Amino acid sequence: MIRPEQIAQPPVTAPEPMLVIDHVTKRFETPDGPVVAVDNISLTVGRGEFVSIIGPSGCGKSTLFNLVGGLLSISDGTIRIDGEAINGPHKSIGMVFQEDATFPWRTVIDNVAFPLELQGMAKGERLERARHFVSLVGLHGFEKRYPAELSGGMRQRVSIARTLAAEPKLLLMDEPFAALDEQTRLLLGDKVLQIQQELNQTVLLITHNITEAVQLSDRVLIMTYRPGRTKRIALIELPRPRTSEMLSSDTFGRYVAEVWADLREEASRGMQDAERGSR
Numbered sequence: 001m002i003r004p005e006q007i008a009q010p011p012v013t014a015p016e017p018m019l020v021i022d023h024v025t026k027r028f029e030t031p032d033g034p035v036v037a038v039d040n041i042s043l044t045v046g047r048g049e050f051v052s053i054i055g056p057s058g059c060g061k062s063t064l065f066n067l068v069g070g071l072l073s074i075s076d077g078t079i080r081i082d083g084e085a086i087n088g089p090h091k092s093i094g095m096v097f098q099e100d101a102t103f104p105w106r107t108v109i110d111n112v113a114f115p116l117e118l119q120g121m122a123k124g125e126r127l128e129r130a131r132h133f134v135s136l137v138g139l140h141g142f143e144k145r146y147p148a149e150l151s152g153g154m155r156q157r158v159s160i161a162r163t164l165a166a167e168p169k170l171l172l173m174d175e176p177f178a179a180l181d182e183q184t185r186l187l188l189g190d191k192v193l194q195i196q197q198e199l200n201q202t203v204l205l206i207t208h209n210i211t212e213a214v215q216l217s218d219r220v221l222i223m224t225y226r227p228g229r230t231k232r233i234a235l236i237e238l239p240r241p242r243t244s245e246m247l248s249s250d251t252f253g254r255y256v257a258e259v260w261a262d263l264r265e266e267a268s269r270g271m272q273d274a275e276r277g278s279r
């Protein structure tokens with residue numbers, strides 16, 4: 001007879017998350033005294049998870065992005081990726097910025113192959129790898145084009161492909177679709193979802209767009225307005241695979257309304273602050 005203790009038990013602890021933001025604070029010293037941009041934020045992101053950080057203008061989103069990307073030093077707390085502390089730019093983290101970051105003098109394929117060239121990869125191998133990532137973002141056939149010949153959405157896809165080509169553990173994106181029109185933004189969101197699914201890519205997205213956050217994320221961290229703290233972490237339990245078609249569903253609408261209810265309070269505080277400042 002098999003006794004209960006002989007049956008294999010599931011592990012008691014969850015697997016170690018890939019990204020750990022542990023009680024992180026960032027203070028800027030200014031002539032008017034210290035400004036706390038990020039105040040005691042903690043967040044873990046598991047492998048393959050898609051997490052968004054949303055908050056009103058000036059709440060500290062970009063500061064947090066720069067801290068995770070190792071572009072700013074942390075005042076208090078730690079950020080670790082697979083257990084390794086972040087003290088500067090890290091090869092495990094690939095960053096995508098809001099602005100067009102393509103190299104105008106390089107073709108699409110040479111843009112995407114650039115990080116592999118830096119790694120010293122042989123030409124044949126890097127072109128093959130770059131071709132794969134160009135196709136992944138849906139730009140097959142545009143390999144020989146220059147960025148000036150592409151739309152804004154296509155250029156942003158080149159940036160994403162170039163970042164993914166280096167195979168980062170974490171894809172860190174700061175408002176990557178902010179400069180694009182709404183339709184392109186939604187369709188690019190679909191593309192990002194498809195890529196994330198295919199690569200099981202771990203993603204941390206900074207955004208101020210609620211629809212985008214709900215469409216893409218497993219969880220959404222809502223930040224307070226000054227100082228930037230965690231107001232709430234919303235769990236988005238919409239089934240995957242997802243596409244922008246689900247935008248019209250009642251459940252989607254409920255999630256958007258819930259996130260907006262939290263965000264509204266913070267955005268109103270930000271607006272009042274701005275109005276006081278302009279008087």
Ligand SMILES: Nc1ncnc2c1ncn2[C@@H]1O[C@H](COP(=O)(O)OP(=O)(O)OP(=O)(O)O)[C@@H](O)[C@H]1O
Pocket residue numbers: 028029030035036037055056057058059060061062063064208226
């Ligand atoms: N280098 C700096 N020196 C002093 N204060 C700074 C610096 N960078 C940011 N701040 C301040 O920190 C706070 C957060 O700024 P941050 O740019 O991170 O906000 P944000 O949420 O990204 O805003 P937005 O959505 O408008 O880009 C703001 O009050 C800002 O003025």
